[in-house]
Amino acid sequence: MNLSQVDICNKALLKASLSPITSFEENNKSARCCKSLYELTKQSLLASFPFNFATKNIALQAVDKTVLDYSNAFVLPTDYLHLQKTDADDYEVCGNEIHTNNGSLSIKYTANIDNPNLFSASFIDVFVLHLAAEFSQAFGAGGEKYTTFMNEANNKLQLAMRSNVAQNTPPTEPSDNPFADARR
Numbered sequence: 001m002n003l004s005q006v007d008i009c010n011k012a013l014l015k016a017s018l019s020p021i022t023s024f025e026e027n028n029k030s031a032r033c034c035k036s037l038y039e040l041t042k043q044s045l046l047a048s049f050p051f052n053f054a055t056k057n058i059a060l061q062a063v064d065k066t067v068l069d070y071s072n073a074f075v076l077p078t079d080y081l082h083l084q085k086t087d088a089d090d091y092e093v094c095g096n097e098i099h100t101n102n103g104s105l106s107i108k109y110t111a112n113i114d115n116p117n118l119f120s121a122s123f124i125d126v127f128v129l130h131l132a133a134e135f136s137q138a139f140g141a142g143g144e145k146y147t148t149f150m151n152e153a154n155n156k157l158q159l160a161m162r163s164n165v166a167q168n169t170p171p172t173e174p175s176d177n178p179f180a181d182a183r184r
Contacts (some may be wrong), residue, residue: 003116008124009034012131015149018139032100034131035140041130045123046110047082052164053120054113055084059106060098079095082110122160129153 009020010020013030021028024035060074067073069092076096083093085108091100098105111117119127133149135143 003119003124005116006034007036008116008128009038009131011124011128011137015128015132016135016139016141016145018135029139030135033135037134037138041134042127043081043112044110045127045130049161049164050082050084050110051120051123051160053118053123054081054110055108056111057106057108059104062103062105063097067094067097067099071101072099072103072105073102073166074098074105077109077111079111079113080109081112084108084110120160120164122156122163126153126157126160129156146148 006021006023007025013020013034018030019127021031021034024031024038035171037088041077056077056079058077060076062072063075070090074097079094083098086098086100087106088098088100088102091098091105098107116124128151129149132169133146133153136149
């Protein structure tokens with residue numbers, strides 16, 4: 001399935017009972033709302049939970065720079081949104097850098113994924129509902145519609161989180177103990 005940013009916005013517009021668009025560049029309120037809300041909403045949602053499809057691991061290279069309180073600075077990747085984990089015990093994120101006393105640094109982070117075809121189906125569901133909530137507010141549909149969409153989005157996010165965690169859970173090893181097997 002080839003999915004575009006406009007396709008995702010159109011799903012949200014239709015959910016909010018609004019007319020779909022063909023481009024973010026159209027000269028109408030729907031297109032302007034899509035253009036202004038798509039990226040910010042996507043980044044906010046991605047940073048809220050470590051979705052598997054947006055998780056990356058990388059070893060960073062130190063830059064030659066003097067930093068206050070630490071001996072090394074490492075530049076974060078350009079697609080960086082949120083730090084999930086690092087091998088440094090003591091560090092500070094400062095703008096687009098991590099400062100630490102470590103000589104080398106590896107991080108696990110949430111990346112800003114631009115291609116909607118890489119999004120998980122559960123992320124798309126939650127993203128569409130967040131956009132629909134924002135659109136309903138922008139078009140004056142009232143707080144009740146906004147609340148309904150956000151409640152549905154939060155419920156779907158909980159399901160997505162459980163699914164995401166389940167994908168990261170290693171399978172259980174078989175046991176030679178019949179009592180342990182009976183408890184599974």
